[in-house]
Amino acid sequence: MKKERSAYLFQKYIDKESSAAERAELLETLTHADQTPQLEEMMDNLWDKTSEVDLGEDKAAEIFKQVMAADDDSEEYKKTSAFKMWWAWAAAIVVMAFAGLFMMNRSNEQRNLAKTKPQSNNLESVVARTLNEHKKVTLPDGSTVILNNNSSITYHQDFKGKLREVFLKGEGYFDIKHDDHKAFIVHTGKVKTTVLGTAFNIKAYDLDKDIEVTVTRGKVSVLNGESVLGIITPNQQIVYNKDFKKSGLTKVVAKSIVQWQENDIFFDDVSMEEAAQLLSKRFNTNISFSNEKAKKCKFTATFLKGESMEEILKVICPYNNAQYEITANGVTIKGEGCE
Template sequence: MKYQKYRLLIEKLFKRQLTEKQAADLSKWLRSPEDKEGFDDMCHELWVNTPTAANDSVEAAMFANIQSRMDETETEKFSKRLSFYKIAAAALLVFCIGLGAYTYFIRKNMTDRLAEVVETKVEKGQKAQVILPDGTKVWLNSFSQLTYDGAFNQRERRVKLSGEAYFEVTKNRDKHFVVECEGVEIEALGTAFDVKAYPLDSTITTSLTEGRVRVSDKKSGITLEPNQQLIYNKKGNSFAVAEMDNINEADFWRKNILYFHSTPLGDIAKTIERMYDVKVVFASTDLARATFSGTIRNNSLENIFHIISLTYPMTCRFHEDTIYIKHR
């Protein structure tokens, strides 16, 4: 594996187990012109998973000691955000002169890392799949956004969702996986589930296909079993749980299948607007309240409205990126 020898030495450095000879070898390599692409990320991973014994007061004292031994140019250089490559080199310098104060510099860089925000945004008419740092797979539906910060996968695994996503969570009993959306949290452990939480929708829907999840707001919560679906009403802060007719309906959208069960045409229009980046206009509010149930496998716009019109008397007119619907 690339850097394997130096990975072991860096790990010993972080654990304060490095011998003088090992320190000299590592220092020589760090100073060499060899390409070290990916080295920062490797060190970050090792640091996150390496316990540290130093507290804040000790680290502050160490830093003051180091500063007293540096001229102004060096101090300014170290005050900026350092890569782990530079931190390791600085750590070895300190190690070799017996101060053992490298923890401060590593923690300084870690503070920068924790402040970083990773955001995946999917536009209307698009879908995306991402793999999180812990190996969890996430499929994002149209007009959705997933966000997490540098603290992800340290004490817990927490993400924020706006829109719809299907999660296949990597098992880790020590670090619960939490999805935040508009005051509601979905907590999972080794689970496959779907969350639909679009800001303009009146509800947040969680559908569980595997494992267990707990859905909660600030006042209460409910634990779901496989094949259950929970609908949270944002306005009334209420929970409603029901069995799914088909366990596969939770992720039909990933397979380009539309599934509706007594769904108002107005809500179906919101789904279509997100999927195709179009605008749907109804001739009347009564028409928008009419409901439709069914599964549509061919997702062309014309086909969707043709199938709906077979069960409800309506006509559609397409003009550029707008669809006009009226009674037939």
């Protein structure tokens, strides 16, 4: 399993956003001895990012001993006390994470999903955040946005009123459902991107000097306050410099701008049949079922970093009580299935 996927699955579990299939995959990964270096690195990164946990050394050591009880006579357990104590902390953190306790003291910046009350009104808004991962967010109207690393989007839990408004920090690829009566507006500081229904990418990190808006489908209007910066169509981009308050419109290859999210595969409460259709199209492979019931099983999972079709099947099939067979004619999925 790729190092990046292990870290991704671990982070999703800590953020309490992993599916059952992803949890099973993570647990399977952590049971292999050759994953120890990756586990150490993930724990170090998590430790650096989280606030201090009030856990005494005695308690950590006790939890560690319980975890290692089946093998407490091994040479690994008999190493120096300093090494044992480091692993006591690591093991304690793992146990607490899988018990759902470790992240009680996490900072707001580390929450992938939170609900807040905007100060301007009493409507509840939703904030979706990412750290070192991509995330697909489905908005109240069915539109979607894929967030890049270290990005966030804020929006009302329903799009009541005359407008559909969201607030973006970082980078996101939007696919907006058409609505002639309700414009969709993305706020990035003072810059507003307005559409009715289209697909486009916005890059607007706080530390970047420029805000970039690129269109892949439809038409987009970009404003700074009340001043129109331009109206752009597919393969066009507006770049607004925040320091000089100037903008420019250029022709680009939009596909290259949005390729950061092209390898992402999101299964959001889909059936095995729907997943097979997506995989068949993605990998240009015929996928069939030997049992109609196997088509009905539903699940949620996310795959990043360009996993192969077989890597994906190895995860989703066992979770759905199914097996797969790859032949010269394609893939056959077998299993008891779901009612």
